[in-house]
Amino acid sequence: MCKSKCSCKHVTQHHCDNLPTNSHQTTHVKAKESLSVMYTNNGKVSVSTPRPDTSISPPEAPPKFEEPHVDVSCSGHTRAGQELCYLCMQRAQRNVPVYLREQQQAEEKAQEKLLLLKEQQRDKQCMEEEQVKLNEQREHAKQVATFNLQMSEKKEKTNCPLYPTSFIFPARPLTPAKRVQQHRYMNDLQSQIESRRQHEARDQQNRLLMERLNQVQLVQEIALQKAQQLQRKHEKTKHYKRALDTQVGEKTYTDRPERQADNSGFSRYETAARNTESRERAQKLFQVNFSAATQRKKEELHNHWAQLEKEREMLQHNKTQLILDRINHFEKRRDISKSLENEWSYSVKLKHQREEEERRFLRSAGQLLVDKLSQYRRCCQCKRRTTNFGETNIWKDSHYLSGSQFMI
Numbered sequence: 001m002c003k004s005k006c007s008c009k010h011v012t013q014h015h016c017d018n019l020p021t022n023s024h025q026t027t028h029v030k031a032k033e034s035l036s037v038m039y040t041n042n043g044k045v046s047v048s049t050p051r052p053d054t055s056i057s058p059p060e061a062p063p064k065f066e067e068p069h070v071d072v073s074c075s076g077h078t079r080a081g082q083e084l085c086y087l088c089m090q091r092a093q094r095n096v097p098v099y100l101r102e103q104q105q106a107e108e109k110a111q112e113k114l115l116l117l118k119e120q121q122r123d124k125q126c127m128e129e130e131q132v133k134l135n136e137q138r139e140h141a142k143q144v145a146t147f148n149l150q151m152s153e154k155k156e157k158t159n160c161p162l163y164p165t166s167f168i169f170p171a172r173p174l175t176p177a178k179r180v181q182q183h184r185y186m187n188d189l190q191s192q193i194e195s196r197r198q199h200e201a202r203d204q205q206n207r208l209l210m211e212r213l214n215q216v217q218l219v220q221e222i223a224l225q226k227a228q229q230l231q232r233k234h235e236k237t238k239h240y241k242r243a244l245d246t247q248v249g250e251k252t253y254t255d256r257p258e259r260q261a262d263n264s265g266f267s268r269y270e271t272a273a274r275n276t277e278s279r280e281r282a283q284k285l286f287q288v289n290f291s292a293a294t295q296r297k298k299e300e301l302h303n304h305w306a307q308l309e310k311e312r313e314m315l316q317h318n319k320t321q322l323i324l325d326r327i328n329h330f331e332k333r334r335d336i337s338k339s340l341e342n343e344w345s346y347s348v349k350l351k352h353q354r355e356e357e358e359r360r361f362l363r364s365a366g367q368l369l370v371d372k373l374s375q376y377r378r379c380c381q382c383k384r385r386t387t388n389f390g391e392t393n394i395w396k397d398s399h400y401l402s403g404s405q406f407m408i
Contacts, residue, residue, distance in 0.1 A: 085379040085388035250285065 084092065364372075377386045 083377050083379060083386050085382060085384055085386050087388055087390045088379050088381045250281070 378384065379386060379388065382388070
């Protein structure tokens with residue numbers, strides 16, 4: 001019998017993981033009625049089950065059972081993760097496995113064959129019924145077609161008497177040659193082409209004439225507008241000249257007269273009246289000039305304020321554009337810095353991953369994970385070490401005091 005460190009087992013342990021020791025004896029007794037288990041020299045188990053017949057009914061004869069022959073020889077090879085500890089190995093050797101898989105497969109195949117046969121029979125019956133229905137429909141259609149044909153022939157005979165379908169005219173003139181009709185067609189086509197060309201030429205001539213008339217009318221309108229503009233300009237010039245002449249005449253009257261000698265022929269009263277008249281004329285001229293100067297100043301002030309308002313709007317627009325440009329520049333710089341930070345963090349993360357992988361590789365010293373796990377062997381059932389002999393980590397002398405949280 002192999003020890004715990006030996007990995008060669010003589011039976012499979014798939015059905016004995018959770019079975020107790022006393023339940024394996026009943027399994028051994030029941031297995032004699034179902035199938036036989038043979039243990040070979042290399043530690044494998046061969047199960048022989050009677051093959052079911054090809055009939056639909058499942059086999060009812062119980063399989064024969066032979067006493068197992070356990071070979072306790074150890075070859076010293078490993079089982080690639082299927083090792084058992086000493087305790088699980090003893091349990092497995094005391095258990096007699098019973099394999100009913102082949103019998104179940106045979107029963108399943110028989111049931112599948114029976115179901116397939118029933119499906120085929122049902123499909124065949126459905127096809128026969130459909131074929132019968134199709135034949136009945138075909139016969140009915142033939143009868144209807146025959147009846148319709150007979151009725152149509154009867155109607156033709158009763159309503160439409162037979163007339164001769166061909167006639168012979170001995171005095172009919174000969175059919176003219178195709179050349180005559182072709183010449184007629186050619187003449188008609190040529191006449192149509194000529195009429196179309198004449199119509200197009202007439203339309204082209206009318207269009208050119210209308211364009212020329214429109215151009216002449218446009219030239220006349222332009223000349224009339226120019227003449228009217230010249231006339232208005234001439235009238236305006238005359239009006240301005242008349243106004244200037246009037247102003248010059250009034251200005252000559254308002255000038256101070258030259259000093260005359262005392263021996264002039266005018267009296268003292270006539271000189272006072274003339275001075276009063278000249279004073280009134282000068283006052284009127286002053287008022288006119290003052291109003292014109294005031295109006296000119298108002299216009300200049302209004303233009304100045306309009307120019308200032310326009311400049312203020314331009315400055316406000318330039319300020320807004322400058323602020324928007326600065327905002328866009330700041331956002332662009334922020335996006336660039338953020339993208340650079342993200343790339344830098346991603347590069348740092350990749351660098352740390354590479355360094356961690358290098359450290360792991362150096363720590364492993366070139367060994368694979370399977371090679372490392374080879375020195376930590378575990379039982380495939382209880383997941384304990386292979387040197388387990390059933391010991392426990394609970395002290396037998398420990399006891400629990402009522403009301404305390406500790407075990408002594």
